[in-house]
Amino acid sequence: MERLNSGDSFLELWNNHNGWIPFQEAYLTEATEYKLRYNGNPSDVRIQGIPLPFYHGEKGYLATFITPFQSGSLNVTVNGQGYETYIFPDSRKLTEEQFNQMLEDILEEANSCFQLSGLEINVDSTGRSRDISWTQWSYLDKSFHQLRQIFNRIQRQPFRSLEKLPLMMKREKVERTERVTLRWLDQKGHGKDIPLNVHTIKTFETTNVYENQVLKQQVHLLYRLLRKYEMLNRDDVARKARRYKLVVQRWINSPFLKDITENQGPFTITQKFRKHPVYRMWYQWFDQLYKHERTGIGFDYPISLKDTFQLYEMWCYMQLVKLLREAGYVQDTRELYKTTREGIFLDLAENQESRIHLLGGMSLYFQRSYQYNSKTFHTYTQRMIPDIVLEGATDMIVFDPKYRVPDNLGTALGEMHKYRDGIIHRDTGSRAVKGAYILTPTHENQVETMRYFQNDFQEMYQMGAIKMVPGEIGNQLKRKVEQFIEKVSV
Structure with a gap:
């Protein structure tokens, strides 16, 4: 990365061990406050598109900013010139597994305490349906982007198989003689007099295989699940569920799924689901989704991972x-x-x-x-x-x-x-x-x-x-x- 400068001016960050260092050399961690110094006139300094206010100090112009709670790329613009650096995860941050563990612990204890509450109302996870819950929505919300990536990869390279279909075809279009054609000619008694149309077998490449049929079934189940969240009396959840539902609707109408027959009823996890790296991620995503399907006390407000x-x-x-x-x-x-x-x-x-x-x-x-x-x-x-x-x-x-x-x-x-x-x-x-x-x-x-x-x-x-x-x-x-x-x- 080039130095964040404009002529003889440049942006620096205060490091407790080394003092003022060039901004691009700093190791940034999430949810941390930093002090910045600009040598020169900071006419326009923006972080993630938001202007950063500087005040005049003894040694240049100073400012403070707090990095976001999420790790990832950070865009910085200095006087119209854009740069990119990276925010690293906080080593003190709990893992996603521990986050989910806290959710499970809270709801489990809430269920245990409910019998001591004296309340006499039937309880389910949301008040509307016993098959959706706050923990399920939390998982769906923060991992839907991952599911989109998985679907796009499957759509580009889905499982295929060769399928043989019997049909009547003009004799001049038959590329090779199949046994079924010879048997048909004998049964009809044509002998050497071959008719204009003959019975043969055509080999097609198809995506209508079992794994894709299960995939289509799961997509429809997800669509119906999102409709339930869309009906909740929470504007923030309903708004996101509506947006996710539109994405799933596009999947259903895509050419990839149009020609696939949806699986009905229970399904089995085949070796292809277990061994193929992308289909395995698809199966695991839905397996985790329905592990959150539980009867319990719900939260009346959302908590994001950040x-x-x-x-x-x-x-x-x-x-x-x-x-x-x-x-x-x-x-x-x-x-x-x-x-x-x-x-x-x-x-x-x-x-x-x-x-x-x-x-x-x-x-x-x-x-x-x-x-x-x-x-x-x-x-x-x-x-x-x-x-x-x-x-x-x-x-x-x-x-x-x-x-x-x-x-x-x-x-x-x-x-x-x-x-x-x-x-x-x-x-x-x-x-x-x-x-x-x-x-x-x-x-x-x-x-x-x-x-x-x-x-x-x-x-x-x-x-x-x-x-x-x-x-x-x-x-x-x-x-x-x-x-x-x-x-x-x-």
Whole structure:
């Protein structure tokens, strides 16, 4: 890549180790804030087509920008000249498998808690149909582009076979004598007098093979599935489903599928499906799609893959719910759900203060709000909304999921001081927070070397960090909860 310059002017980026370096030499990672410097007059600097505002500093013009949450190409334009660089994945980012694991864990626990809610409405995944669900839509939405690529590759080079069809043909057009033709002549008694039209066999190349028949069946099933999502009372889902349905409609009307007979009923996975690299990806895509087909509590709002931090907060909360439910402390969970005319939905939206009633007058909150005029507990400075609060009559313990902070835990823990020191009991005036802990998907090697994860540090300061990774949950969180319950129960 050429230097991002215009004459004697050029664009630089601040690197903590090497200072100011040329922008094109920087290693950019997703969801990261960077400081830029332009030597000269930055009349027009755009990133992904959006103008970047600069302000005049001591050493040139300065600006800051945050890279997108997704990795991939980044287009930069400097004074009309375009360039391209790359944003690399964040090493702290959870994998797609862990993302799906969090979805499954949340909905599984939501289903388990529903029997404790006291609600008496039939529940299905969306309120309209038992064969669609929020997890299925999430998978379909983020992987539909992949399916389009697979279909295009199959359409260019589909499975074919040679098919022999009997027909009557003019004798001069018969290229070679088939046994069936000689047999027909003998049966008709023509002998040496060959008629103008003879019975023969024509060999055709056809795409109407079993695998393509199954493919056409799956395309029609997908079309009907998208129609169900299109009918949902959610404008964002319906709009996307309508767009995807139009794409599938074009597939159905394509010359490739027009001449193929649709398979009816059950189908088998042939060796071609298993061994051909492209057809195998097609089969696996649909296999994964229907694994999400389950009866359960749906979400009333979407979460994209880029908003994993939001899903991580919900997952941590539901893991605490599971811990308390299995220990026998959960009394009523009806406030976890919202009833609409479409059905019942898990209601963990921001600032909703979702609450679970526990034995002994305790409660578990999701994004509980505290301010100066709150009744039992209040703040004497600003409004505070910790993500997860286990609250007793006079004390509480705070958990704050932090998805992307393993390399900056000290700063994140510094923010926890406002919860530990700023939330007080209104009647006694004493500090209410008996522990403030960050929940983070930190790698094991960091857990072993950082003092914030050590029990001695946490017992001394009543603060620290707890590792919470989907599929790798330890006992540290359980011990914290059990210790708090023992203290408030005394």
